[in-house]
Amino acid sequence: MAVISKKAETINLSWQSIVLGFAVILVTIFCLAPILWQVLTSFKVNEDIAAIPTKYFPSRYTLNHYIELFTRRRFWAYILNSAFVSITSTVVSLAIGAPAAYALARLRPWGGKVILAGVLIVTLFPGILLFFGLLEVVQVLHLGNNYLSLIIPYTAINLPLTILVLRSFFEQLPKDLEDAAKVDGYNTWQMLTQILLPMTIPALVTTGILTFIFAWNEFIFALTFMTRDELKTIPVAAAQLGGASVFEIPYGPIAAATVIGTLPLVLLVLFFQRKIVQGLTAGAVKG
Amino acid sequence: MAKLELTNINKTYSSKVVPVKDISLSVDDDEFLTLLGPSGCGKSTTLRLIAGLEEPTRGKITIGNVDVTNTRPGDRNIAMVFQSYALYPHLTVYENLCSGLKLKKTPAAEIRQRVAQAAEVLGLDVSLMNRKPGQLSGGQRQRVAVGRALVRRPDVFLLDEPLSNLDALLRERVRADIKQIFAAQKVPVVYVTHDQTEAMTLSTNVAVLNNGYVQQLDPPERIYSHPANQFVAGFVGSPQMNLLTLPCLGRYAMLGDCKINLPENMVTVPPQIVLGIRPESVRIPQPGDTQIIGGKVFLREHLGMHNLVSVRVDSSLGSDITVRVLLPTDQNWSNKDITLALPHQNIHWFDVQTGNALFRNI
Numbered sequence: 001m002a003v004i005s006k007k008a009e010t011i012n013l014s015w016q017s018i019v020l021g022f023a024v025i026l027v028t029i030f031c032l033a034p035i036l037w038q039v040l041t042s043f044k045v046n047e048d049i050a051a052i053p054t055k056y057f058p059s060r061y062t063l064n065h066y067i068e069l070f071t072r073r074r075f076w077a078y079i080l081n082s083a084f085v086s087i088t089s090t091v092v093s094l095a096i097g098a099p100a101a102y103a104l105a106r107l108r109p110w111g112g113k114v115i116l117a118g119v120l121i122v123t124l125f126p127g128i129l130l131f132f133g134l135l136e137v138v139q140v141l142h143l144g145n146n147y148l149s150l151i152i153p154y155t156a157i158n159l160p161l162t163i164l165v166l167r168s169f170f171e172q173l174p175k176d177l178e179d180a181a182k183v184d185g186y187n188t189w190q191m192l193t194q195i196l197l198p199m200t201i202p203a204l205v206t207t208g209i210l211t212f213i214f215a216w217n218e219f220i221f222a223l224t225f226m227t228r229d230e231l232k233t234i235p236v237a238a239a240q241l242g243g244a245s246v247f248e249i250p251y252g253p254i255a256a257a258t259v260i261g262t263l264p265l266v267l268l269v270l271f272f273q274r275k276i277v278q279g280l281t282a283g284a285v286k287g
Numbered sequence: 288m289a290k291l292e293l294t295n296i297n298k299t300y301s302s303k304v305v306p307v308k309d310i311s312l313s314v315d316d317d318e319f320l321t322l323l324g325p326s327g328c329g330k331s332t333t334l335r336l337i338a339g340l341e342e343p344t345r346g347k348i349t350i351g352n353v354d355v356t357n358t359r360p361g362d363r364n365i366a367m368v369f370q371s372y373a374l375y376p377h378l379t380v381y382e383n384l385c386s387g388l389k390l391k392k393t394p395a396a397e398i399r400q401r402v403a404q405a406a407e408v409l410g411l412d413v414s415l416m417n418r419k420p421g422q423l424s425g426g427q428r429q430r431v432a433v434g435r436a437l438v439r440r441p442d443v444f445l446l447d448e449p450l451s452n453l454d455a456l457l458r459e460r461v462r463a464d465i466k467q468i469f470a471a472q473k474v475p476v477v478y479v480t481h482d483q484t485e486a487m488t489l490s491t492n493v494a495v496l497n498n499g500y501v502q503q504l505d506p507p508e509r510i511y512s513h514p515a516n517q518f519v520a521g522f523v524g525s526p527q528m529n530l531l532t533l534p535c536l537g538r539y540a541m542l543g544d545c546k547i548n549l550p551e552n553m554v555t556v557p558p559q560i561v562l563g564i565r566p567e568s569v570r571i572p573q574p575g576d577t578q579i580i581g582g583k584v585f586l587r588e589h590l591g592m593h594n595l596v597s598v599r600v601d602s603s604l605g606s607d608i609t610v611r612v613l614l615p616t617d618q619n620w621s622n623k624d625i626t627l628a629l630p631h632q633n634i635h636w637f638d639v640q641t642g643n644a645l646f647r648n649i
Contacts, residue, residue: 177375179335181375182359183338183366187361198377199377
């Protein structure tokens, strides 16, 4: 009797696991298909890219597209531009957002609720609406083709998210720790930097990565405010890759540029994924 | 080494929320003061006012004759042990112990020496020094929290229910340790708790708080034997004191059918009076006992060493008076008629309106 029911259990489980595995594979393929396509295209020879009927998995591979990006075009410059703008706007956004979030969470200033409501409303603004106004500002301040013209808007757009996430994280920290720090003699700034920030690293990493991804992928402002080729960021540069003639679209190099542009983000998320889950689930910090 | 004094402290958050209404007390060197009271009586708020984590609305706080009412907590030279220990989770035990000293720029050699001393007193092994608080047991964390306070050598020690997160067995051991450690420090200690046993065993003085006021400030023995009002009488002493509201007739209070003598020096006899007697003071009548009541046992609770027996007192008026008494465990008292004696010297009298004790006999 026991033997028969055990067998029934194992049969049940394997059906379930087959169906589950199948579903997982399907969903993964659906999500990753465009990326997979670009990766394959970046390694395909030009003839295979244009071949009809479409060659999904080519037989011959080439690294020419990648080499072309770095030799004939200045892809290193684009990477550095993107990195500089993204890193700076992330750092500035965290540096301003963390004290602001702390003030809203713990110091409870007069008008704190108004400030919070204002921050929330700002998040509702689509970037496109700000675009024309910002263009005027950039022209008046002669910030065209200056890294600041990208860093400042990115920081401003990312601040509401930073403040909101960090504020809810600070509110969860046990108040006893701040009391103990006050009795030990820490002043507010020391308490924030030496005691509280190390405990909020999961939240900082999560918001940092989100702001980084936004700044890295941002297209509209980067397209408009940076017109000199050596200052362009990766999204703009990849879109503007031109071929030998007006009629040629260099699918290969564009695909290669896409892959290179996405790689840092993938690496970042893979590296920090545990911290991200911690930050998003925002578990209570044991003090 | 300084005297802590609180003068007419008041803390008002809003017109409806006044946790501390008017509190004055003083703690000398070598004194251990416990703030005892039920939840919401203002004891934790008072401690936070002493620490400087809150500012009093009115009143003055001095430590060693220096007015610290408006000084920051870090500048008051106090040390506090929190109920949840509040150890910094990202620092090692050693860094936790010396964090306050580092801020005051104490030389490293002295820091090491003080930490070693504190570790020895508390029995903290050297191997623990490099661990983080998350890797310690609750008892170890508690000792690190106490160590952090000891290392600072402050003018006043403040402890906020430090034992409440420990299991019962550990609590007893740590209680004994705390008593010895702080007796050796010779500095005023203020200890907050709602546990009477801790208050009675650890302190030189107990301040019973209720509703933002000090109800009584006395050594523990006197709080037990001469409670100043009905609240203190009912709060201190386990099992709780019998507090019976009785009508008065002539020079007697009527407990059921029995006449209880009122004190001789009572000038005017009030219509009602509250009689208080502890269950352990009520006894089986012995030869010579005069005030004897009769009743029927309706509940018996086995407490190990004694039985806590609840007796409904016989009364021709049909009044519903219950007296609880601690009796030895050798007899089965269920559902029996019983007579009890109320020794005159163990009776406390309280005013019905104010609750204050009347005629506290020395």
